[in-house]
Amino acid sequence: MRISVFVILLPTFLSSVWAEDNAKDEKERTDTKTQKVKKPKIKEDQSVLVLNKDNFDRALKESKFLLVNFYAPLSGASLALLTEFEKAAVQLKSEKQVKLSKVDVSTEKDLAKEFGIQDYPVLKLFIKGERKSPLNCTGVRSASSIATWLRRRIGPSATRLLNITHIETFIASDDVVVIGFFKDLKGNNTKTFYETAKDIPDLPFGVTNSTKHFVKYGISTDTIILFRKFEEERLDFEIANGSKLEKGNLTKFIKVNELRLVTEYNQMTSSKIFNVGIDSHLLLFVDKTSKEFNEIYENFKAAAADLRAQIIFILVDTDESMNGRLREFFQIRDMDVPAVRLINTTDNVRYRMRADQVTTENVNNFCQAYLNGKEKPQQYSEDLPEDWNKNPVKVLVGSNFDEVVFNTSKSVFVLFCAPWSQRCKHINSIWDQLGEKYKDSENIVIAKVDITANEIDSVIIEEYPSFKYFPPGSDRKIVHYTSAQTLEAFSKFLDKQGKSKKHDGKSNTTDNAVDGPKDEL
Numbered sequence: 001m002r003i004s005v006f007v008i009l010l011p012t013f014l015s016s017v018w019a020e021d022n023a024k025d026e027k028e029r030t031d032t033k034t035q036k037v038k039k040p041k042i043k044e045d046q047s048v049l050v051l052n053k054d055n056f057d058r059a060l061k062e063s064k065f066l067l068v069n070f071y072a073p074l075s076g077a078s079l080a081l082l083t084e085f086e087k088a089a090v091q092l093k094s095e096k097q098v099k100l101s102k103v104d105v106s107t108e109k110d111l112a113k114e115f116g117i118q119d120y121p122v123l124k125l126f127i128k129g130e131r132k133s134p135l136n137c138t139g140v141r142s143a144s145s146i147a148t149w150l151r152r153r154i155g156p157s158a159t160r161l162l163n164i165t166h167i168e169t170f171i172a173s174d175d176v177v178v179i180g181f182f183k184d185l186k187g188n189n190t191k192t193f194y195e196t197a198k199d200i201p202d203l204p205f206g207v208t209n210s211t212k213h214f215v216k217y218g219i220s221t222d223t224i225i226l227f228r229k230f231e232e233e234r235l236d237f238e239i240a241n242g243s244k245l246e247k248g249n250l251t252k253f254i255k256v257n258e259l260r261l262v263t264e265y266n267q268m269t270s271s272k273i274f275n276v277g278i279d280s281h282l283l284l285f286v287d288k289t290s291k292e293f294n295e296i297y298e299n300f301k302a303a304a305a306d307l308r309a310q311i312i313f314i315l316v317d318t319d320e321s322m323n324g325r326l327r328e329f330f331q332i333r334d335m336d337v338p339a340v341r342l343i344n345t346t347d348n349v350r351y352r353m354r355a356d357q358v359t360t361e362n363v364n365n366f367c368q369a370y371l372n373g374k375e376k377p378q379q380y381s382e383d384l385p386e387d388w389n390k391n392p393v394k395v396l397v398g399s400n401f402d403e404v405v406f407n408t409s410k411s412v413f414v415l416f417c418a419p420w421s422q423r424c425k426h427i428n429s430i431w432d433q434l435g436e437k438y439k440d441s442e443n444i445v446i447a448k449v450d451i452t453a454n455e456i457d458s459v460i461i462e463e464y465p466s467f468k469y470f471p472p473g474s475d476r477k478i479v480h481y482t483s484a485q486t487l488e489a490f491s492k493f494l495d496k497q498g499k500s501k502k503h504d505g506k507s508n509t510t511d512n513a514v515d516g517p518k519d520e521l
Contacts, residue, residue: 039058042055042058042059042062045086045102046086046089046090047086047089047090047093047100048069048085048086048089048100048101048102049099049100049101049102050101050102051068051101051102051103051108051111052103052107052108052111053108053110053111056103056111057131059099059101060126060129060130060131061129062099063097063098063099063126063129064097064098064127064128065097065098065099065125065126065127065150065153065154066099066101066125066126066127067098067099067100067101067123067124067125067126067137067146067150068101068102068103068123068124068125068126068134069081069082069085069100069101069102069103069121069122069123070102070103070105070111070112070115070117070120070121070122070123070124071102071103071104071105071120071121072104072105072106072120072121073104073106074106074423075120075121077120077121078120078121080141081121081123081141082102082121084141084142084143084146085100085102085123085143085146087143088100088143088144088146088147088150091143091144091147092147092150092151095150095151095154097154098150098154105117105120115134119462122136123136123137123138123140123146124136124137125137125150125153135153137149138199138275139199139200139201139202139271139272139275140201140202140271141270141271142202142268144201145201145202146201148201148202149198149199149201152197152198152201153198156194157194157195157197157198157205158180158193158194158197158205158206158207159204159205159206159207160206160207160208161179161206161207161208161210161213162208162210163210164212164213164216167179167206167208167213167216170204170206171227173204174203174204175228175229175230176203176226176227176228176229176258177203177204177205177206177226177227178197178200178203178204178205178206178224178225178226178227178254179205179206179207179208179224179225179227180193180205180206180207180208180222180223180224181207181208181209181213181214181217181219181222181223181224181225182207182208182209182222183209183214183222184209185207185209188244188245189222189239189244189245190207192245192246192247192250193205193207193224193245193250194207195247196247196250196251196254199251200251200254200255202258202272203254203258219236219238221238221239221240221241222238222239222245223236223237223238223239224236224237224239224250224253224254225237226253226254226257226258228257228258230260231260231261235253235257237250237253251277252276252277252309255272255275255276255277256276256277256278256308256309257308258272259272259273259276259312261301261304261305261308261313262284262297262300262301262304262313262314262315263312263313263314263315264314264315264316264317265283265314265315265316265317265323265326266320266322267322273312273314274345276312278309278310278311278312279344279345279346280310280311280312280342280343280344280345280370280371281311281312281314281342281343281345282311282312282313282314282340282341282342282363282367283314283315283316283326283330283340283341283342283343284296284297284300284313284314284315284316284338284339284340284358285316285318285327285330285332285336285337285338285339285340285341286315286316286317286318286337286338286339286358287317287318287319287337287338288317288319288320289319292338296338296358297315299358299359299360299363300313300315300340300358300360300363301313302360303360303363303364303367306364307367310367310371311342311367311371318332318334318337328418328452329452330343330350331380331452331453338358339352339353340352340353340355340358340363340366341353341378342366342367342370342375348460349377349457350377350378350455351366351370351375351376351377351378352378353366354366377457378455380398380453380454380455381397381398381399381454381455382397382398382450382453382454383397384397384399384400385397388400391435392432392435392436392438392439392446393415393431393432393434393435393446393447393448394445394446394447394448395447395448395449396414396447396448396449396454397449397450397453397454398454398455398456401449401454401456401458402458404445404447405447405470406458406470406476407472408472408473408474409472410442410443410444410445410472411443411444411445411469411470411471411472411494411497411498412444412445412447412469412470413434413444413445413446413447413467413468413469413470413481413490413494414447414448414449414467414468414469414470415427415431415447415448415449415465415466415467416448416449416451416456416459416461416464416465416466416467416468417448417449417450417451417464417465418450418451418452418464418465419450419452421464421465423464423465424464424465427465427485430485430486430487430490431446431448433487434446434487434490434491437487437491438494443498444494444498451464451466458476459478465485466480467480467481467482467485467490468480468481469481469493469494469497471497479497481493
């Protein structure tokens with residue numbers, strides 16, 4: 001009987017096909033399982049993503065809008081903002097395209113360096129994964145303002161007001177509201193208005209183009225109106241026909257006039273005060289419970305009206321314990337109250353009104369002398385102790401500071417401290433040990449200065465404690481030390497500076513403010 005070759009080979013052929021199919025099925029099952037295995041989620045803390053150099057890029061790719069809080073865990077300002085930041089993250093949970101995250105700059109130094117973080121806290125918004133040019137988020141200190149700032153970047157920044165009732169309800173909704181009346185809602189000036197609204201998240205912004213609304217509020221040209229529930233209740237910013245609206249001018253108009261003539265300093269108003277765009281601040285230190293308060297306050301307020309766009313007038317209640325730090329900064333003793341001080345926040349120069357009484361005339365004369373460049377800056381100094389040079393750690397005050405540190409023969413390493421600071425109290429014992437170690441050195445002087453009691457114009461101090469190294473020479477060079485605060489680290493730094501000086505006569509410095517010392521010229 002003849003058997004077909006096909007019949008003989010059929011089982012072999014089918015086995016081969018089945019094997020291939022099984023292998024294919026197994027591969028598909030394996031691939032499916034692989035696809036189903038997802039990367040672990042980025043760790044969250046209080047609804048905020050915890051980022052580091054390893055997951056930062058992934059967070060950028062997975063978030064259309066990523067707001068990053070660069071903070072330092074030992075910074076009081078960082079911790080205060082972080083609390084509000086976490087509340088904002090909860091408020092924004094429903095916004096799927098928005099993520100809030102944080103980076104600890106004390107451990108993530110590479111990220112801090114990449115994004116130029118030298119102060120903190122700093123908020124930066126990254127859009128669509130773009131790493132090179134994030135937006136700075138400034139002037140926000142509350143959860144609501146953080147949330148509003150973000151929402152105005154992913155949606156409309158002003159509410160469209162449709163009828164008179166809507167406008168009236170909007171005006172009544174807050175102490176200060178801003179409404180833009182524009183004939184063309186697609187015009188360039190309207191776009192500028194929207195852009196301005198994005199950067200002032202603390203205030204409600206509305207917009208309308210209704211002819212009825214123009215008539216209702218008695219305007220004929222494009223106008224931005226500030227409606228307030230205090231002092232002058234309506235302030236108009238008119239745009240002449242054919243004129244271009246400048247964002248800077250509108251921002252200043254709004255920020256200056258959202259404040260009262262005299263703004264009381266507290267946690268809620270402090271950020272607004274420093275974001276007005278006016279660097280001259282006049283402070284009245286007075287006890288609000290005193291019998292003289294009303295008279296003093298009215299005299300101070302009367303002087304504010306004519307100087308509104310030039311100087312910010314601020315009330316500091318000396319009976320409020322939370323203002324203790326501010327009193328120390330300006331060195332206001334109980335016997336000094338009431339007192340008037342002025343500070344230029346750009347160069348941190350302070351001035352003292354020398355008049356005995358707070359009258360409108362005295363305040364006006366003081367302000368005019370300052371504006372005309374005739375008022376001399378205030379210079380503070382403790383009395384120089386007779387034994388300032390006796391101990392291993394030398395005591396510096398305002399009157400001998402420059403003479404000691406800017407000498408031509410010895411290097412001087414200075415601790416800038418504040419008596420009330422817990423961190424300064426901790427570092428004092430280490431500093432005493434450092435002084436003991438170098439007490440017999442012919443080239444190095446260890447010193448300290450109470451920065452709250454002495455005005456040092458030649459050095460800018462941004463935090464307590466601070467450490468600065470002054471190499472010998474006539475060029476008044478300053479090296480800012482920011483490394484570890486231990487006896488070993490301080491000693492290593494001083495020895496390295498000494499060796500560097502021997503080799504090339506220059507200080508061994510670096511531009512990295514997070515990792516090491518930084519030159520200040």
